[in-house]
Amino acid sequence: MTAEASPVLAIRDYSLAYHVAERKAEVLKSVNLSIARGEILGLVGESGSGKSSLASAIMRYLPRNAEENSGDIFLGQTDLRAQSQRAMSDIRGSRISMVFQDPATSLNPTLRLGEQLAEVLIRHQGMSKAQAWREGEERLALVGLKTPAEMMHRFPHEVSGGEKQRVVIATAFACNPELIIFDEPTTALDVITARQILDLFTELQAKTGVASLYISHDLALLSQTAQRVAVLEKGTIVEEGETAALFRAPSHPYTRALIDAVPHPERSLAEASVNASSGPLVKIRDVSVHYGRKSLFDSLLRRDFKGVAGNRAISLDIRQGEILGIVGESGSGKSTLAKAMTGLNRFEGLIEFDGRPLRGLSDMNRDYRREVQIIFQNPDASLNPRQKISEILARPIKLYGSKGHATVRDRIEAMLERVRLPRSFIDRYPHQLSGGEKQRIAIARAFLSSPRLVICDEITSALDVSVQASVTELLMELHRETNATYVFITHDINLVRQIAHRIAVMYRGELVEVVDSKAITDPDRAPYTRELLAAVTPPASTRLDAILS
Amino acid sequence: MIDFLRRLLRTPQGILGCLIIAVVLIAVVAGGWVTPYGPEDMQALARYKAPSATHWLGTDQYGRDILSRLLDGARSTVAMAVLATFIGTLAGAVLGTGSAYLGGRADEFIMRTVDAVMAIPSLLLALLVVSLLGSNSWNALLAIAIAFAPSMARISRSVALTVRKQDYVSAAIARGEGAGYIVLREMLPNVIAPIVVEMTIRVSFAVMLFATLSFLGLGAQPPATDWGLMVSEARQYLHRSYWILLWPSAAIALTAIGFNLLGDGLRDALNPRT
Numbered sequence: 001m002t003a004e005a006s007p008v009l010a011i012r013d014y015s016l017a018y019h020v021a022e023r024k025a026e027v028l029k030s031v032n033l034s035i036a037r038g039e040i041l042g043l044v045g046e047s048g049s050g051k052s053s054l055a056s057a058i059m060r061y062l063p064r065n066a067e068e069n070s071g072d073i074f075l076g077q078t079d080l081r082a083q084s085q086r087a088m089s090d091i092r093g094s095r096i097s098m099v100f101q102d103p104a105t106s107l108n109p110t111l112r113l114g115e116q117l118a119e120v121l122i123r124h125q126g127m128s129k130a131q132a133w134r135e136g137e138e139r140l141a142l143v144g145l146k147t148p149a150e151m152m153h154r155f156p157h158e159v160s161g162g163e164k165q166r167v168v169i170a171t172a173f174a175c176n177p178e179l180i181i182f183d184e185p186t187t188a189l190d191v192i193t194a195r196q197i198l199d200l201f202t203e204l205q206a207k208t209g210v211a212s213l214y215i216s217h218d219l220a221l222l223s224q225t226a227q228r229v230a231v232l233e234k235g236t237i238v239e240e241g242e243t244a245a246l247f248r249a250p251s252h253p254y255t256r257a258l259i260d261a262v263p264h265p266e267r268s269l270a271e272a273s274v275n276a277s278s279g280p281l282v283k284i285r286d287v288s289v290h291y292g293r294k295s296l297f298d299s300l301l302r303r304d305f306k307g308v309a310g311n312r313a314i315s316l317d318i319r320q321g322e323i324l325g326i327v328g329e330s331g332s333g334k335s336t337l338a339k340a341m342t343g344l345n346r347f348e349g350l351i352e353f354d355g356r357p358l359r360g361l362s363d364m365n366r367d368y369r370r371e372v373q374i375i376f377q378n379p380d381a382s383l384n385p386r387q388k389i390s391e392i393l394a395r396p397i398k399l400y401g402s403k404g405h406a407t408v409r410d411r412i413e414a415m416l417e418r419v420r421l422p423r424s425f426i427d428r429y430p431h432q433l434s435g436g437e438k439q440r441i442a443i444a445r446a447f448l449s450s451p452r453l454v455i456c457d458e459i460t461s462a463l464d465v466s467v468q469a470s471v472t473e474l475l476m477e478l479h480r481e482t483n484a485t486y487v488f489i490t491h492d493i494n495l496v497r498q499i500a501h502r503i504a505v506m507y508r509g510e511l512v513e514v515v516d517s518k519a520i521t522d523p524d525r526a527p528y529t530r531e532l533l534a535a536v537t538p539p540a541s542t543r544l545d546a547i548l549s
Numbered sequence: 550m551i552d553f554l555r556r557l558l559r560t561p562q563g564i565l566g567c568l569i570i571a572v573v574l575i576a577v578v579a580g581g582w583v584t585p586y587g588p589e590d591m592q593a594l595a596r597y598k599a600p601s602a603t604h605w606l607g608t609d610q611y612g613r614d615i616l617s618r619l620l621d622g623a624r625s626t627v628a629m630a631v632l633a634t635f636i637g638t639l640a641g642a643v644l645g646t647g648s649a650y651l652g653g654r655a656d657e658f659i660m661r662t663v664d665a666v667m668a669i670p671s672l673l674l675a676l677l678v679v680s681l682l683g684s685n686s687w688n689a690l691l692a693i694a695i696a697f698a699p700s701m702a703r704i705s706r707s708v709a710l711t712v713r714k715q716d717y718v719s720a721a722i723a724r725g726e727g728a729g730y731i732v733l734r735e736m737l738p739n740v741i742a743p744i745v746v747e748m749t750i751r752v753s754f755a756v757m758l759f760a761t762l763s764f765l766g767l768g769a770q771p772p773a774t775d776w777g778l779m780v781s782e783a784r785q786y787l788h789r790s791y792w793i794l795l796w797p798s799a800a801i802a803l804t805a806i807g808f809n810l811l812g813d814g815l816r817d818a819l820n821p822r823t
Contacts, residue, residue, distance in 0.1 A: 342723040369725035382716035386738035396724060442720075449724070 006076070007034040008178050008211035009058070014071030016050075016057055016235075027053045029235045030071070035179065038209040042226030042243070044219055044258070046464035047435070050235040051215045055181050058213070059098060060088045076178060094124035097172040098181045102188040103164035107156040113167050114152030117174065124175045136174075143170040144200055162193035166200065173204055182214045186221070190329040191491060195535035198225065217465060219262055220494075220537040223247050231255045261469040265497035269476050280317040281453060281485050282341070287314045287349035289336050310336035310345070312509045318453070323479065323486040325500030325517065327493055327532070333509040334489045338455045341487075342374045354452070370400045373446035377458035379438030383430040389416075389441055390426045396448040411448070419444045419474060436467035440474065447478060455487045460495065472499060493536045505529045556818040563814025569807030577627050580620035588621035588774050589613065597790045607792045609783065615796050622774030622797075627804060629690050630755035637694035638748045641701025646740055647732050648702070649709035650718075660706065663699040671696035675758060679767045686775070689768040693758050697751055704747055708740040715739075742819040749812035753805035760801050776801050 016028040027050040035041045045051045056062050058073060060080055073080045075095060083091065092098075100106040108116060117139065118132035127135060133152065140148035143166040156164055165185060172180050185201070186194035202225060205212060216222050222229055223243055230240040231254065239252040250256045289310040311333045318324050326334045340347040343364040351358045353372070358364060376382035383392055393412045406414070413423045419440040430438055439459060446454055456475070460468040476499060479486060490496050496503055497517050505512040505528065513526050521533065557563040585605075592612035600607045606615040648659040666674070671693075678692035712718065713736065721731050760777025762768035769775035771782065776797040783793035 339719075344719050344723055364725075366725050369723065372723075374720070374723050376716040376720065378716065382720050384717040384735055384739070387734075395721075395726070399724060399726065445720075 007036050008039075008076060009033070009035040009213065010072070010074040011054075011058075012072040012074075013069070014057065014073060015069040016053055016062075017067045018063070019065040019067060024067070027235050028057070030069075031235075031237055033230060033237070033240075035211040035213060037178075037211055038205075039228065040205060040212045040214055040226045042222035042229040043213060043215045043232060044217065044222055044229060045232035046217060046258075046466065048234075049232045051232055052183060054232075055098065055183055055213070055215060058179075058181060059092060059096065060085075061092075090124070093120050093177075094175040095177050096179045096181065097175070097177045098183065099165075099168055099172045099185045101184040103161060103168050104156070104188070106168055107164055109156050111155075112152065113154055113156065113159070117152070117167065117171050120171055120174045136170075139170045139174055140167065143167070143173075143204070144196075145170075160193075161189055162196060165189060165193075165197050169197070169200065169204070173208065173210070176208065177210060179211045179213065182212060182216075184216055187216075187218075191493070191532060192329065192535040195537075201225070218537070219247075219258055219465070224537060231258070257466055261466040263469070263472070263492065263495040263498045265494050267498060269472070269499045279320065281320045281354055282316075282318040283350075283352040284314055284316040284318075284337075284341075285350040285352070287337070287340060287347050287351060288312055289333075289340050289345050289347050291345075309509050311340065311347070313349070314511050316504060316511060316514065318485060318487060319501075321483050321485055322501045323488055323499055324514075325496035325503040326487060326489045326506060327491060327496055327503060328506035328512075329491070331508070332506040334506055335457055336509070337506075338374060338457050338487065338489055341453075341455060342372055343369070344374075366400070370396075370449045371452045372455070373449060373451040373453070374455045374457060375439075375442050375446050375459045378462045379430070379435065379442045380462075382442050383438055385430055387429075388426075389428055389430070392430075392441065393426075393445055393448060396445060400449050415444045415448050418447070418478070434467075435463055436471060439463060439467075439471055443471070443474065443478070447482065447484075450482070451484055453485045453487065455489070457489045458491070461490065461492065468495075475499075493533065494538070505532065553818060557814050560814050560817050562810045563818060566807055566810030566812070566814050569803060570811050573623065573627055573804050573807060576620050576623035580623045584614075584617035584620050586614035586617045588618045589772055590617075597786070597793075599790065600792060606796045607790065609790075609793045610786055615793065618774045618779060619776070619796060619800055622776050622779065623800075625686065625769065625773065626756060626759060626776045626801075629686060630693075630752055630759050630804075633690045633693040633759070634697060634748055634751045634755045636690075637697030638701050638744060638751065640694065641698040641703075642705040642737065642740065642744050643732065644698065645702035645705030645707075646709040646736050647728075649706045649713050650728065650732050650736060652713070656706075660703075663702050667699040667703070671754075672758065672761060675762060676765075676767065679762060684767040684770070686769050686773075689759060689762045692762070693755050696758070697755070701744065701747065701751075705740050705744055708743050709736055712736050712739045746812050746816040746819060749808050749815055753808040756801055756804050756808075 011031055011033040014028060014031045015026070017024045017026045031054065033041065043051055043054070057068070058080065060083065062068075068081070075091070078091070080088070080091070107113070114133060114136055117136040118129065121127045121132040121135055122129065125132075136152055137148045140151050145151050145163060145166055151159065151163070151167070159167075169185075182201070186197050189197060198221070214222065214226055226243050228241065229243050229246050230237050231252065232238075233254045239246065239250065239255045246255065247259065250259055291308045291310055314337060326337070328334050336345060339345040341351060343361050346361060353368060356368070358368070390409070390412060393415065394408050397408050397411055409426070412426055416423055416425055421437060421440055421444075425433065425437070425441075430441070433441065442459075460471055463471060472495065475486070478484070488496060488500055497520060500517045502514055503517045503520055504514045505526070507528050512528050515522075515525065515529070520529065523530075558567065590613060592608070594612065595604065595608050596610060596612040598604050598608040598612075604614050604616070606619070608614055609618070644659065644663070648656045651659075669677075674696045675689070675692035678695055679688050682688040682691070718731060718735055721735050726735075759768055759775070760780060763775045763777030764781040766781070769778050771778065779797040780794060780801070783797070786793050
């Protein structure tokens, strides 16, 4: 009973601040947390809430400009704050381990997977090299890899993302630690792979009884995995409690806002389906995209050249005024198609836009460029950091000519108001804006040319849940105002079911099917569509509703 | 800007580099006015004088005051070196960024040409240009600019290749911008930081290359006060009065070191992550 009473991890009254340019930025404010043996504590918060700083504080791996208060961090009976760096390096990996978000960057690309796994065993368990290698193979079998012996000899680039994350998890579990910190371990993975990794995690967790701190921004996911959830807002834990109770009756307004912001497929935002009789705006016929280029050397030697296929003979109609969602895993060719339609990729085949045929990039004249606009995923990358908002937004006006007698500046300010941003932003640089504000600027840039087709390429996936909801709302509002046709590319199936009229499913460069978004759950859908839907975590409250009813 | 200066002055290289460059710049700007004697005033009675209270750095074979000549020569030597580097860098940066933007065959063609030019040592190339165009300071400047452009093109291309993949460039292409706008307004401002650092380091090479050309008689012509030319002329009197050679050599070395240090400081200041 005493073992039950003393938690594996206990954080008491812990605060953390960073010194930035002679100011103190507080990241964590008197945090209290405890995790018992065998428990999964979910830590949820938006970007900048201090989730990762908390993980670093537990791992005792803080940057030099960090300043802590007198709070405690205990691992069992060990006071982690009293440990020297040397003692900590014995604890890390053996008593606490960590699984990071992106397995592609957390594994060393120049070392074999086996070496990276065996190293932990040699370092902490004092095994010989041969012993560690054998043990490593067993561990890899444990995380569900089918050919562990072969896997040990491979380099990270030779295996898939899911397999890499399995190796990282095997490494984390290698020394039977007391505590494992998971920092968004499935965010960088595809829906189906993420589901498999999650299943593996719950299975291993149940088997080993390790205490876990599961950091995520995905409420739906936490509602399925964690027993208790703590909500972190700007460094303060605003609410903590049993998962079911917390989702059923959130007491703090922030938690409620977070839960409400999650997209629900049932709550449709799109208006009643568009008039199907109006002809298609875009007809895509047998469009294929190949990457790579025949080199001069190859053509000299008359060698055959085969590019990598990004799209294979896609045929698709996009109706006037509709919102067409395109879903699929990464690498399924969603973005490739978007790039072909906006003239960023060479393509073979025919795209017909409003009756005008386009067979290649040279057919895309200024009118086409004006009428078809693309908004990219990451506003940090799509806005030039060296240009002011005024210059960024003036370009479409200057390129396509301004209508009426309003000055360029007036039109930009009017547009800023339409995307719900203050007029004063016109003289700012992108880095002075938040992520959501930047994405609004990118949306404003697209709509300044009064386009008829807007391609949204994963535009909400780099944003926090609550910001995501407001950006989606803005897009729907602009849709009602302008009646522009949208192509909405995303991997978030809950979101796309909420806003799209029709959904196109893509897999490995091919179009699987196009279905009405209401009919996507029908049992007679293509097998891949069903697999994709099964992997999606339903939004937290829906699931709880189902449990309660 | 103030934040940037503070970061620059925080490193020892930055402070030292700035100090040296400030001294050199004062000589460049005010050198002509503060000279105690005219740079070409000959004093028949004061030839080969060692440094003393009247002639701080001594006099040369014609009795000209060396300090005056050094101060006067700062303008041509340093200003020309900076100008040559600037022209070479700008040409190289535009070429490299443009090449990265065009990609494919055009990129291949430009870069292989650049490789071919780079295979010729820069001094040899400069000699070639000067001997073709005739020897004077402006041709030497052009020669150095041409000699510097290829390696700058390589550096800026490698940076521009990563910028090329950014979505803001894709966005510009998708809205149908011209190549000129994309290269000059979208890409170049984002590749400028490493280029500025490289440029400051290059300035010291240019000072030495200028000195070498003048030394070989292909740059400035006597009685100009170019530092390289002064070294070249002083060579014959090395055994009789070494200071005639020493001071201009020291001035060249100091300037080169100053720009090198400034370049190191800038590299750290422009990259806040390090």
